[in-house]
Amino acid sequence: MSLQDGGIPEPQDDGAGPAPAGEPGPARRGRPRSEAAEQAIFDAAIELLEAGTPLAELxxxxxxxxxxxxxxxxxxRWPGKEELFVELLRSVELPDPVLPGTSVRDDFVALLESIRQRGLAKRTSALLHNVFSQMQLYPKLWDAYHHTxxxxxxxxxxxxVRRGMERGEIRADLxxxxxxxxxxGPLLIRTVIRPGGTLEPGLAERIVDTVLEGLRPRT
Structure with missing residues (x-):
């Protein structure tokens, strides 16, 4: 069993075959050890970034x-560090929202609230702030993040929007x-263009209700 570059040894097939009936089989191989290795790699990246290591030197x-x-x-696990960083960011960010699908208002309130929460997280997390401030300097990394x-x-x-148009909640000619x-747009302005803009509770509802006033079908 090799410890290449000080690595974690990969599980080997011991050739024992399946356990006899009534006896417990061998412990499931691969996944727990894989998860431990991935977490160790993520922890190392976070440690280095929080210590001030620039992305270019990571x-x-x-x-x-x-x-x-x-x-x-x-x-x-990853073809390069760009893909690793994108997955790392996904692991520390809030998950994508599950839209209720009950109405266009409910869907966009849920979507905008997730953007608001992400904006708040970016302001309070030195890691996220540090990575995002550097990431756009690296086109390959930014493209990978944008795509995934x-x-x-x-x-x-x-x-x-398409569901809202199909239901007649939004004008179909737009x-x-x-x-x-x-x-x-309004939340992206406050989280990206004006990163000090207010992100108070209830903002998602106010934006959605204001925009919907101009989008409803004409009577």
Missing amino acids: SIEKLARTAGVGKATIYR VIEPRRRLGLDA DVELVSDLFT
Whole structure:
């Protein structure tokens, strides 16, 4: 059993075959050890980032050494550090909201409230603030984050608009992307363009109700 680069040994097949009937089988291999290795790698990345290591200096070699695993252990899970960082960010961010689907108002209140909560988390988490402030300097990393994190959230809004149009809650002659942007734009301004903007409770409801006033079908 090799400890390549100081890595965690991978489980081996002992050739024992299945346990006889009535006897407990061997412990399930692979997944618990995989989860432990992944958590060690995430913990190492967080430790280095919180210590002020710039993203440019956060190499796979340094991550492996800090986590106590081999570089091969990291590369088996992620093709490069960009993909690793994106998954790390997903692990420390709030999960994507589950939209109720009961009405366009309910859907966008849930979606905007999740954006508001993320904005608050980014202000209180030195890790998130540090990573986001650097991430846009690295196009490959930003593109990976946009593709795997931002774009799925954007599709949630587009789908909510389409459902609202199908139900007659929103005028069907409007551009779907424009309508989605009208809902999410005010919160994105306060969390990205004006990061000091107020994010008070009830803001999501106020934005949604204000925007809906101009989007309802004309009578």
